[in-house]
Amino acid sequence: MHADHRTSAVPAAALRAATVLVAAVALLTACTGTGEPSPTAAEPPAVTETEAPDASNEPAAGQSAEGPLDAHDAVAAAIAFEGGVVVELGPGREQGVDVWEVGLIRPDGSGVELHVARDDGRIVSQEPLRLDPEQTSAPALTAAEAIALALETEPGEVRELDLGTERGIVVWEVIVDSAAGGRFELYLDAATGTVVKHERAD
Template sequence: MKRNIVIATLTAAALATGGTVAAFAAGDDGATATQRQTGTSAQSAADRDDDSADDRDDDASDDRTAVRSGGVTAAEAIAAALKHTPGTALSADLDDDGADAWEVNVVKGDGSEYDVRVAPDSGKVLGAQRDTDEDQDADDRAELAAVKGARTDAREAALAAAAKGTVTEVGLDDDHGTVTWTADTVKGGKHGEWKIALDSGKVTQDRDED
């Protein structure tokens, strides 16, 4: 009641003198403002913590993807696939859709393509399925021709890229007419993307994907 009287008195005085007055409520209103400010700061800090947690979860997920290989590297998966299905390996990908297997794409001598699945823990071939969609465009034919005449195959490219981290994928890329091997790696929660020359096996960072 006293606070209301004081505010009313100040307002009346301001009207009488033609001036203005700013009345700030004390006590509970001040505490409420402080609480609002503190709550906002706490919420911002919580949001930052959530973002950091999300980043950590993403990094942990990446590490788990790499660890799921169970010691079977990309190079070993390619070797196992080629032993089961002889031909030319064009790619190897550590499948992370819940199936937990390496998928190695192999082209046989007659041009037929197979997806060979290799267990990431034992290196055992789980099966090979023929790719019924074998329509190759000009780029596909150029890549296949380049690989057949290359000094570095998919397994050797995977071995070369392994010096940069755990290889989770290796394949081919036609960059303005120059065909190279490409590889994705994970190391310390960070991704790396690399190019491996078909002739020399030299590894360079993939600047196009940096």
């Protein structure tokens, strides 16, 4: 018997397809160096725009967040501007502006009256103040403490404050428009804070 030396023929179409596949793999390997798909670049984080804080609604120095300056705010604004010790305070009007007239002993011992705008705490004007004898030295009870004590005794709004004397005692005279109605006058011992007098003023 003779051996059969015939071989099976490979279809031409299959050969061409294999050649294309090998070429594609070679090209991909050359591009990435690993044969694996190149990683996708990470997307940058999204940028969120933030607004700068709005300072337009911030109260001015010495101004309460609730609105126009009260007596306590006026005392703080005057001391921040001039320094010294407050000895009197009351309502007034300067240059067409509603103000607190705040009298102080300056650090050098002289007197000055500051006109503090009630709407925003600015100093509208100032003038020299002649001090009474009892106003020439700082009392133990400060103006701010006298206001707080008066309002603790008679809740409302302080209208006037004055360092004076009553029966030989240095006192804070405080006029309060009461939250319950009416106007009250309180005398507070400027050394101890004791309420010497508390009565209606109208």
